[in-house]
Amino acid sequence: MKNYALYLLLFSLLFACESKVEKAQIVTEDIATSYIPEWAKDASIYEVNMRQFTEEGTFEAFSKHLPRIKDMGIKIIWLMPIHPISVKERKGTLGSPYAVADYKDVNPEYGTMADFEAMVKKIHDLDMKIIIDWVPNHTGWDNQWITDHPEWYTQNDQGEIIDPIDYNTGESWGWTDVADLNYDNQEMRKEMISVLKYWINERNIDGFRMDVAHGVPDDFWMQANEELKKQGDIFLLAEGEVPKQRNAGGFHADYGWSLHHLLNEVAKGEKSVDDIWTYYEEDSAKFEKGYHMMFTSNHDENTWAGTVFERMEDAHKAMAVFTATFDGMPLIYGGQEEPLMKRLEFFEKDDIGFENYEYQEFYTTLFNLKKQNEALWNGEFGAPPTRISEQNNIMAFQRKKDSNTVLTFINFTNSENSISLGENFDLSTMKVLLSETVKLSEDQLTIGPWGYVIYSN
Structure with missing residues (x-):
């Protein structure tokens, strides 16, 4: 058991004092020379909120949409967490998919493991790939790890397991439905890597989107991602924007959060073209490998910040064109092609209600032109954008x-x-x-x- 304030202080000092020798030992040749999987060279990503995607909210019901998603030019299907959800301390009626009760099983509300495997097979038969959302930062309070290994969790002075702490303020994030994992514990790290390998080797997935990657120590990613890449030609996406996690940590892509927020400001008339190019010059100097995932929406933005129509209003299609043709890999959040005019509930059932597919053709054109034009391909497979006019509008x-x-x-x-x-x-x-x-x-x-x-x- 440890004093959490002391843990934060020691954690900061450890990384501030990391020696060149230690870094050389951690960053292996495999990680230092990491590159994008060839199959991802022209890929676009489609994010699936399984609970809300169909009226049934199941793997089987979602699978019926796969042919049209394939036709849109999508290569990678990203599923939000598909694990059982903890009941203890859950928020709302159904709880958050990010409160994982069992890392090696699927949520029975979505179907059985056999249903999951049938969906994975259909995705692969359509020549697409599947990555699943992984929650390494915390677990639900029902997770068996808490009972079997309480030392794997962060504890306060009284020896009580606590919810995650905002490293910027030292206060709780408010994620009271989850328990914070302790990355000081090497046995927990080993088991986390073991279950990650299980999904690649036993369940045939093609990679991960790592939730709150910026909240997990960088040296864990150096350790874990090297090991995961040995399992196959997988794709690793970090929810974060930390240069070290791409440059040395083995991630192929991360979030283009800074640019996304800039685009919201451009849509409001608060920023301009010059601001975009200033950002791009500064950002390019920070990152040596990989690229950003580009988006106008995702599950967090839709639920907590607003739909694209709230944030970008009439600019939403122009911004989608930008994110699909500028540097990086474009993402579409499931339902944007409908279009998704509401903020989806996070802890309750809230069906997207596919019916009109008003923007299906628009996004299909965008993602297919990316595949058909080598200049627009991702990272080292494509070409960087160059400005061709000083016009600021x-x-x-x-x-x-x-x-x-x-x-x-x-x-x-x-x-x-x-x-x-x-x-x-x-x-x-x-x-x-x-x-x-x-x-x-x-x-x-x-x-x-x-x-x-x-x-x-």
Whole structure:
């Protein structure tokens, strides 16, 4: 049992004083030379909230949507946590999927393990991949680990297991439905890696999205991800934006949180094109490997911050075009193609209610043009964006890889704007892949409010 305040102090000092020798011992050759799996080179991600995706909320019901999701150009299916949910201290009627009661089983509300395996097989038969949401930072209060190994958890001065603490403030996050895991305990680390390997080797999944990755020590990721990559050609996504976790920790991708928040501000007229390029220059200098996952929504944003229509209003399609064509791997949160006009409940049943698929064609065009144009591929397989105009109202960039060139123009304001192309670009020889409210006359491109156009040769 340990004093938590002392733990925080020692934890900070440990990482502040990490020696070059220790780092060299941790960062193995495998991790230092990590690269993106070849199958993920042109991939886009589709996030699935299993509870809310269908009226039934089951693996079997969701599986019926797989062919149309495949047709959208999606390569990776990401499932929110599929494990049993703790009853003790749960929030709401059904609890949070992130309060895991058993790391090696599936939530019976979603179906049986056989149902899960049948879904995985269908995903693979459609030449897609599946990653599951993993919760390494904490467990539910019903988890057998608490009974068998209380020393695997963070405890206060009285020897009581506690919920997670905000490392910025030293106060509780308010996640009272979960118990904080103690990464000082090496046996817990070993078991965590063991159950991760179980899902790759025994349940045939293709990787993980690691929840609250920034709340877990970096040296654990160096240890765990090296071991996981030995199990197969998997994909590792961190919920965080920590350079070290990509550069040395073996993650292929993380969240583009900073850019996402910038896009919300652009949609409100508070930031501009110049701010995006300043961010990109600074961000690129921090990260040596991998790329960001780009998004206009996800389960957290939808429930807690608002739908894309609340946050971005009429700019939502323009921002989707940006996230699908700029540097990084695009994500769509299940239901955005409907479109999803409400904030989904987190602890209760709240069916998306698929019926109209109003934006199905829009997203299908976006994700398939990514697959068809090598310049737009992910990370080292694609090309970095370069700015082609100093116009501060229109986001204009080029991505060029070998003989493939893609030009993207997006009006980042709610009023019409024009851009002069000069002699550098003869758009008459290029194909329009996707456009909205755009007029081309001689060497000038006029774009309506939040309009866009994508050209390719």
